[in-house]
Amino acid sequence: MSHESINKEKARRAAKHPDRPGEDCRAEPGQYSPVVDRARCEGKRDCVEVCPYGVFEVRRMEDADFDGLGFFARLKSRAHGRQTAYTPNADHCKACGLCVVACPEKAIQLVRR
Ligand code: SF4
Ligand code: SF4
DSSP, X not given: OOGXXXXXXXXXXXXXXXXXOSOTTOSOTTSEEEEEOTTTOOOOOHHHXXXXXXXXXXXXXXXXXXXXXXXXXXXXXXXXXXXXXXXXXXXXXXOOOHXXXXXXXXXXXXXXX
């Protein structure tokens, strides 16, 4: 897990956000997972920087996901080097909700599995 990528200031700000959803890290891992809207995500990495459990990874969007985007979303994605967030460690999510409020694009939803 990539705890060394944590930005403490951003995480602190997200923790105080009044709209933070989730269960304050009290959920058992695996009950919730973050879902990224690829049409919104701009690969800005705030999710990587605030998640205490190393759930996210930002990398080039896979072809299948890119092909599923609409015309304007594809243009936008190209403008951001096709970078997007994936959740290789979604099983570690404890539903703290920090990523949801930290994402500047409002691209993340926390869903019960
Ligand atoms: S989901 Fe939001 S915070 Fe994460 S990389 Fe995409 S734009 Fe950035
Ligand atoms: S809600 Fe889950 S994925 Fe989001 S920051 Fe918290 S532990 Fe990480």
